[in-house]
Amino acid sequence: MSWTLFQFMHVVAVVFVLMGCSCSGGSGSSTHRHRVHVAGNETDRLALLAFKAEITGDPFGALNSWNESIHFCQWAGITCGRRHQRVTKLNLDHQKLTGSISPHIGNLSFLRKLFLRNNSFTHQIPPELGRLRRLQILTLRNNSIGGEIPANISACSNLVTLVLSGNTLAGKIPVELGSLSKLVQLSIERNNLTGGLPYSFGNLSSLIEFDASVNNINGRIPEALGRLTNLHVLTLGENKLVGTIPSSIFNLTSITIFDIGMNQVQGRLPLDLGSSLPALQWFSVGSNLFTGFIPISISNATHLFLLDFGTNKFIGRVPPLGMMHNLMWLNFEYNHLGTGEAGDLNFLSSLPNATNLNNLLLSSNNFGGVLPESIGNFSTNLGFLDLNNNKIGGSIPTKMANLVNLLALDMSDNHFIGNILADIGKLQKLQKLDLSRNKFHGKIPLSLKNLTSLAYLYLGVNNLHGNIPPSLGIFHLVDLGLGGNNLSGTIPKQVLTLSSLLNLYLHDNHLVGSIQPEIGNLINLEQLDVSRNMLSGKIPSTLGRCVKLRFLYIHSNNLWGTLPSSLSDLRGIEELDLSHNNFSGKIPDYLEGFVFLQKLDLSFNDFEGAVPEIGIFKNATAISVRGNNKLCGGIPKLHLHSCNTKGFKGKIFTLILKIIIPTSFGLLGLVIVLCLLYFCCFRKTAKVLPSRFLGKSYVQLSYQSLLKATDGFSPNNMIGMGSFGSVYKGILDHGEKIVAVKVLNLQFRGASKSFIAECEALRRIRHRNLVKVFTACSSVDYNGNDFKALVYEFMVNGSLEDWLHANENEDEAILG
DSSP, X not given: OOOOHHHHHHHHHHXXXXXXOOSSHHHHHHHHHHHHHHHHHHHHHHHHHHHHHTEEEOTTOTTTTOSTTSOGGGSTTEEEOTTTOOEXXXXXXXXXXXXEOOGGGGGOTTOOEEEXXXXXXXXXXXXXGGGOTTOOEEEXXXXXOBSOOOGGGGGXXXXXXXXXXXSOOEEEOOGGGGGOTTOOEEEOOSSEEESOOOGGGGGOTTOOEEEOOSSOOEEEOOGGGXXXXXXXXXXXXXXXXXXXXXXXXXXXXXXXXXXXXXXXXXXXXXXXXXXXXXXXXXXXXXXXXXEEEOOGGGGGOTTXXXXXXXXXXXXXXXXXXXXXXXXXXXEOOSSEESOSSTTTTGGGGGGGGOTTOOEEXXXXXXXXXXXXXGGGGSOTTOOEXXXXXXXXXXXXXXXXXXXXXXXXEEOOSSEEEEEOOGGGGGOTTOSEEEOOSSEXXXXXXXXXXXXXTOOEEEOOXXXXXXXXXXXXXXXXXXXXXXXXXXXXXXXXXXXXXOTTOSEEEOOSSEEOSOOOGGGGGOTTOOEEEOOSSOOEEOOOGGGGGOTTOOEEEOOSSEEEEOOOGGGXXXXXXXXXXXXXXXXXXXXXXXXXXXXXXXXXXXXXXXXXXEEOOSGGGGOTTTEEOTTOTEEEESOGGGOOOOHHHHHHHHHHHHHIIIIIHHHHHHHHHHHHHHHHHHHHHHHHHHHHHHHHHHOTTSOOOOHXXXXXXXXXXXXXXXXXXXSSEEEEEXXXXXXXXXXXXXXXXXXXXXXXXXXXXXXXXXXXOOOTTSOOEEEEEEEEOTTSOEEEEEEEEOOSSSOXXXXXXXXXXXXXXXOO
């Protein structure tokens, strides 16, 4: 193995030091100390440069001075000891550094304080930190460091402060940390730590502050923590702790802050709570499973400024709290407190002495009775008053107008009656006012116009009447809830210009008129409910500008017309209810493309045509089209009749309307013209035929005259029947002339030719023994059929056939 000259000299120097070799006298000792000093300095310098090498981002240039131009003890964030010029403090707080913590930091053997708070370090805590025996303060708060807490940090036996909060540390809390007997502050909150609290923490006899909140720590609170007699702060909130609070904890008379909120701890609080923990300033057991009564002794904890019993199962009445002059936050919400009767709120009469009270939260209990007038004497610092969901009745105390610094007032879901406080406008800092679901009546107070900071206004489900004040349009409202009243009139245009509105509830009133085009100004609107009113007219196309709409309810009105195409821009719609109106036309195709739509109700309108089958229309449980009798098709589960037959009929109907009917009328016109021509020609022929074949000297008879002469060709007048027709006796000229009428049956083949032949023959032949032809008739009967007849003189001696076709056995022939 070959060594460099530098390595060889380094080994020689080390050996020389270890052997204690020196030159003569004191000079040798001086050289030894100097070389140790130089070597130690070099170790620190190299460790710092290695630390810098792991930094990948330095937006503020915190490490710009870390170079060879100056001594490392003068580098930014570095503090060195005066005697040895070794690094004792490294402070790089709030520099937004990124990268990882170099394991070489474990070579800074004189380091006592390490501050790396509020940066963006990642990776893990280097186990090499366990070599820093002199380390007293280690704070890595608010980074992104992961992995587990190194167990060998317990080797840093002089640690007084260990702050690892606000990272992504995981795994169990090392049991070995229980050996840090000098530890005063242990903060590991806001990580992903699991497992239970180590029982060994009962050995941290110097511990004053222990914060392990906001993790996933489970199991019980160790009884051993009751041995920490110097403990002032114990915060274990937002974990998964179970069981009860160990009784030994209530013996820690030095406790000032006790917080186990948002766990699953149960049991009852001790009756002497306020006496056994007299130094309490912060007591929070909210969001657990506690039962029983609130201890009367709590009023003895006169230093309390926060008291949180919220979201448990406490019962009974709240004890007097008159001794708590320092209270700032009082939370009893979501319990079973109160009896629902008068006197439940008597404890409020003791609170005017709490001159710093800012939050009073009493919602979701069983408080009854009325609000005492003394509530108007509360501290003017009161910013939040929540009485929601109780059984409080009566009217609003007039002195509540004195609470001029109120930011939020929630009195909803109670039994309040009377008019809304006329002086409500004096609470000019109000940002939220919720008086909904009570029994208020009268009109909306005009003094509301003074609440220029108001963002949330809820007056719904009361008995308010009158018009909606246009002055509500001067606010920067985010939510406006007026539904479920008896309000009338139209929707003020001023309200429809509130571009800040996210939610507008006007349902279940008696509003009339149309939805004004100004609604297009509500460009941030996410929910609109104007259902169950008496609105009329069409949906304005400007509604399509409200592209952020997620819920649109306009059902149960008198709206009509087709749905405007501009609604196709509402692609974020999740629920759309247009039912019980008079909308018509086809269901728009753009509804198929609304990918977020989960509920669509088009029922009881006048829509027509085919129901689409894609998008939401594939889900029969998500849509309703009932009461639209002109709709067809759709998926089978809708049980609508098929559009095929109806479509075919519709096409035939359209064809009839567009082609067949015009063509038919044209043909009919042509037929009429031809018929007219025919009848004209026929009549001419009827007149010409007799004269043509018989000559102009013959009498012309019509069908009508022959019909009358033969009594309608009565069978009683029939005197014979031949091969081409029948012969009838007729009387002409008012009974003066008797004739024989031979009517040809033109249905027999050759009848027409026979008629012409007979006419031709009779025209040419003249004989005394032949019957004389009187005339001929060629016309049309009353049914439009051709009519041809020959009229002869009537022969009384036998039939015409007998005379024309005599029997061969007769003695005398007709034709001699």
